[in-house]
Amino acid sequence: MHLVPTTVLLSLLTSVFAATQFFTLDLAYSRQSPDGFAMDMMLANGQIDYPIVVNRGDDVVVTVFNNLNVSTAIHWHGMYQKGTQWMDGAAMVTQCPIQPGDVYIYEFNVGDQVGTYWWHAHFKSQYINGLRGPLIIKDPRDPYLRQYDYDLTVTLTDFFHNGSDYLLNNIFYNVNNTNADEPVPESGLIGGVGRYNCSVTQSHNKNCKNNNPLKQYTVTPGKRYRIRLINTAAQAHYTFSIDGHNLTVIEQDGVYTDPTVVNEISIHSAQRYSFILTANAAASNYWIRAVMFDTWAPTPTNLNGLNMDVRAILSYSNVKAATPITTKQAAVVPLVPYLLGELNGLKQTDLPDFWSYNQTLYMSFAYGPPFYNYPTATISIDSDTVNFRDSQYVMPMPGMDRPTLQSLIQNTTARLPDTINPISVHNNEWVFMMIQNSDAMEHPFHIHGHSFYILGAGNLRHQSVQGNGTLPRRDTIQVPACVGGRGGTGEQGCLKGFVNLAIKFDNPGAWLFHCHVEWHMSAGLVMTFINNGDGAPGALPDLNQNPDAVPWYAFDTC
Ligand SMILES: [Cu+2]
Numbered sequence: 247m248h249l250v251p252t253t254v255l256l257s258l259l260t261s262v263f264a265a266t267q268f269f270t271l272d273l274a275y276s277r278q279s280p281d282g283f284a285m286d287m288m289l290a291n292g293q294i295d296y297p298i299v300v301n302r303g304d305d306v307v308v309t310v311f312n313n314l315n316v317s318t319a320i321h322w323h324g325m326y327q328k329g330t331q332w333m334d335g336a337a338m339v340t341q342c343p344i345q346p347g348d349v350y351i352y353e354f355n356v357g358d359q360v361g362t363y364w365w366h367a368h369f370k371s372q373y374i375n376g377l378r379g380p381l382i383i384k385d386p387r388d389p390y391l392r393q394y395d396y397d398l399t400v401t402l403t404d405f406f407h408n409g410s411d412y413l414l415n416n417i418f419y420n421v422n423n424t425n426a427d428e429p430v431p432e433s434g435l436i437g438g439v440g441r442y443n444c445s446v447t448q449s450h451n452k453n454c455k456n457n458n459p460l461k462q463y464t465v466t467p468g469k470r471y472r473i474r475l476i477n478t479a480a481q482a483h484y485t486f487s488i489d490g491h492n493l494t495v496i497e498q499d500g501v502y503t504d505p506t507v508v509n510e511i512s513i514h515s516a517q518r519y520s521f522i523l524t525a526n527a528a529a530s531n532y533w534i535r536a537v538m539f540d541t542w543a544p545t546p547t548n549l550n551g552l553n554m555d556v557r558a559i560l561s562y563s564n565v566k567a568a569t570p571i572t573t574k575q576a577a578v579v580p581l582v583p584y585l586l587g588e589l590n591g592l593k594q595t596d597l598p599d600f601w602s603y604n605q606t607l608y609m610s611f612a613y614g615p616p617f618y619n620y621p622t623a624t625i626s627i628d629s630d631t632v633n634f635r636d637s638q639y640v641m642p643m644p645g646m647d648r649p650t651l652q653s654l655i656q657n658t659t660a661r662l663p664d665t666i667n668p669i670s671v672h673n674n675e676w677v678f679m680m681i682q683n684s685d686a687m688e689h690p691f692h693i694h695g696h697s698f699y700i701l702g703a704g705n706l707r708h709q710s711v712q713g714n715g716t717l718p719r720r721d722t723i724q725v726p727a728c729v730g731g732r733g734g735t736g737e738q739g740c741l742k743g744f745v746n747l748a749i750k751f752d753n754p755g756a757w758l759f760h761c762h763v764e765w766h767m768s769a770g771l772v773m774t775f776i777n778n779g780d781g782a783p784g785a786l787p788d789l790n791q792n793p794d795a796v797p798w799y800a801f802d803t804c
Contacts, residue, residue, distance in 0.1 A: 264303030271296065271320065271365075273377065274313040281433040281440035282458035283407055287376035288314055288367075294438040295401050295478075296379040302360050302386060308352040310344060316411075317343035317644070320352065321368035322381060323516060324500050324721045326695055330354045331651055331755035331786075332800040334694055337369035338642040339758055339774065340651045342804030350799060360385035361500035362399070362474040362518040371410040371764040374480040378403075382474065383500070389589065390496045390505075394472040394522050398463070402475065402513065402536050402556075404431035404482035405440055410764075418765055419620055426614050426621035428481055428765040434556035436536055437461040446551030461558040462567060463534070465525040472496070474520045477513045480764040482538045483688065483724070486511045488560055489532040489572035493521035495581060499720035501697065502589035508581045512539075514690035516722045516762040519581070525562060531570040534558040583723065584703040584745070587716035594717060597676070597699065597748050604675035605630055610682040610742075611689075611761075611771055612636060623761070623771035625667055632669050638770035639760075640665040644804040650756040650774055652801040655786050658778040667773035671751040673780045683725040683743035689766065692722040693749065693775075695757040701746040705729055722762060723747070754779035754786050 271290040278287050280294060290296040300306050310320055321335035333354045334340040344350045360383045367377035380399045385391075406413060406429065413429040433440040439461035444454035465471060474497075477484060487493075487510045495506045497520035511519055538554035561567045608628040615621050617638075624636040642650060642663075650666055662668045671677060679698075683689060700718040703726055726743030760772035779785020787795030 264301065264305070266305040266307060267300045269298050269306070269308045271308055271310045272313060273311060273318065276376075278376075279455065279458070280435055280438055281405055281442040282444060282455045283432065283442050284453045285407055288372065289376045290379060294376060297382065297399065298365060298379065299382045299384065300356060301384050302358065303356065304383075305353070305355050310350045310352065312344045312346055312348050312350075315346050316372070317345050317369065318367050318372055318377065319343050319369050320350070320365055320377070322352070322354070322363065322365050323692075324363040325354060325356065325359065325381075326753055327354055327755075328357065328753055331695070332796050334755075334757075335368050336694060336758050338644060338647070338649050338804070339756055341649055341800045342802070343369055343644055345803060348799070348803065351797070356383050359383060359500055360388070361497050361502070362476060362520055363500055364476050364478055364518070366478065371414055371480065371768055373478070374404075374406055374410050374413075374764060378478045380474070380476055389502060390472070390522070394470040396469060397472045397474070399474040399476065400437050400463075401435070402477045402479065402482075402484050402486065403435045404479040404538070405433045405435050406480070407432045414768055418768070421619050423621060424615050424619050426769070428763070430550055430552060431480070431482065432550050432552055434482060434484070434536060434538055434554070436534060436556055436558040437463070439558070440556060441553070443551050443553065462561055463558065464561045464563050464567070465523075466563045467525050467529055469525050471523045471525070472520055473523055474518065475511065475513060476518045477515050479515045481515060483512070483514045483690075484536040484556075485539055486513055487535050487574060488523065489535070489570065489574055490527040491523055491532065491560070493523060495519055495521045495586065498583070498586055498718065499697065499722060501591075501719045503718070504587045504589055504715065506581065506586060508579045509575050510578050510580045512581060512583070514688065514722065514724045514762070516690060516692050517720075529562040529565045530572070531562070531565065531568050532560040532572045533570045533574075534560050535574060583718065584700055585715075586718045588719045589716075591716035591719055592699065593715070594701065597717070600678065603678040603748070604672060605677045607669070607677060607679040608682070609679060610684065613685055613766060613769065613771065621765070621769045623766050623769035625771065625773055627667075627669065627773070629669070634664065634667065637664065637667050639667045639772035640770065642666065649801060649804070654756050654776060654778060655789060655796070658781075658786060662774075662776060668776050669773060670776045670778075673754055673777055673782055673785060674750070674752050677749045677751060679747045679749060681725045681745050681747070684728045684740070686727055688724040688727050688743070689771070690722050690724045690762045691759065692762045693757065693759050695753045695755055696749060696751065697721045698723070699748040701748055703743075703745040705741040705743050751775065751777050753777065754782070
């Protein structure tokens with residue numbers, strides 16, 4: 247008998263399941279009242295949180311019809327897009343915006359990526375209007391497959407009663423917004439449903455119905471549920487819990503984790519967790535809680551009627567559905583993301599030791615109103631090869647500039663504009679990166695086209711967190727806030743928050759790295775990693791040899 251290596255068997259298994267999956271996203275305006283207040287949203291196929299569900303190894307073909315009256319682009323958050331860099335969906339980075347009336351066909355292979363992702367517009371903060379939804383990759387080789395009976399997705403978001411253009415141009419970029427305050431949402435949604443108190447704002451009344459029914463999830467006693475939690479908010483950072491139940495976390499951002507039992511999960515914008523919930527409590531109705539935590543918290547008088555304590559209901563199928571009377575578990579067992587190790591993943595000792603990294607980057611940022619009183623976010627970088635100070639990212643402008651990836655493909659050694667905060671990396675090099683936070687709030691940073699390892703986090707000269715198990719790996723991580731200043735958190739003399747990351751740049755292309763708070767991104771808290779492939783054959787398409795290597799609509803429509 248011949249012995250076949252396991253890896254061969256596994257790849258055979260993948261190819262058996264892999265298929266080409268076709269989807270259509272028809273982007274259009276749709277009048278909805280998810281929290282009781284009726285307004286025009288931008289939705290795909292007329293549905294809030296339209297889901298895309300595929301299997302490991304699949305080719306995914308998504309035809310996007312832009313029936314809006316504004317340009318847009320759709321990003322597949324967490325997908326590496328290896329070999330299809332122009333499908334990443336970052337407007338003016340990897341493609342031209344899709345003009346009103348135009349079509350863009352996104353086509354990519356998910357490779358070995360599995361788990362919980364999401365799709366969202368990546369242009370001018372548009373996703374907060376509703377251009378967002380789950381992207382789920384099911385895994386026939388899921389090591390936890392036998393530990394749950396059902397698989398469901400729960401989105402958390404913040405909901406605004408105004409559109410993104412108004413919020414950006416009238417509220418955020420306002421000369422009177424001298425504190426760079428972010429727009430405050432009117433409500434929070436769980437599974438696309440929330441409840442707004444219409445009596446708070448008189449002018450809202452004619453479009454508003456009180457006591458909007460909350461989202462209800464019904465469970466069968468004794469059954470086990472994998473719940474995929476996705477934070478699709480513009481800014482809101484949620485503390486999530488379910489009364490009377492523990493949550494066994496098994497996945498973060500598409501990466502299996504060591505099984506970790508908690509009863510509270512703190513989740514930032516763009517992050518995802520899967521946990522297993524067993525319906526083994528007394529048959530009853532329980533509160534699902536998602537409590538917003540953010541910088542609006544100290545000034546609750548100015549909250550537009552926002553109730554930061556967002557609720558949904560977990561109902562056992564053998565009792566009558568009713569408003570729960572449960573309370574939150576008294577002893578909190580929180581999830582510590584900096585310690586949530588990857589299942590069978592790498593340890594610190596498997597990575598380069600500190601002196602062996604190919605490049606070290608020290609990044610800090612400033613957020614505030616230094617420029618003509620308009621909110622501005624800037625990045626400073628110290629590294630072996632790059633130095634820039636207080637530099638604000640400016641998106642290449644449609645009609646004037648080219649998308650960054652196009653500039654790179656056309657001339658892989660050209661100097662790219664400083665305004666995109668470019669950082670060149672060599673193909674396959676390891677980069678050590680420390681992000682320092684001198685601000686009073688946590689900021690969730692996201693990398694396109696890669697995931698990063700989290701080596702440690704904490705506050706300088708103060709406690710730090712570093713596990714001795716396997717390292718966490720994911721695509722979005724919050725940097726701890728600056729704490730303990732003389733005048734309180736975030737004041738002068740506070741201890742800066744930091745997170746240390748290790749990134750292997752094994753994906754040629756132009757990849758954004760940015761804060762996922764939409765307002766901060768719009769203010770310029772963004773930089774661009776540039777990997778030109780170092781001339782490796784096929785690293786980037788050669789448009790002279792093969793003009794059709796990239797679809798014409800990627801670069802020719804702006
Ligand atoms: Cu931020």
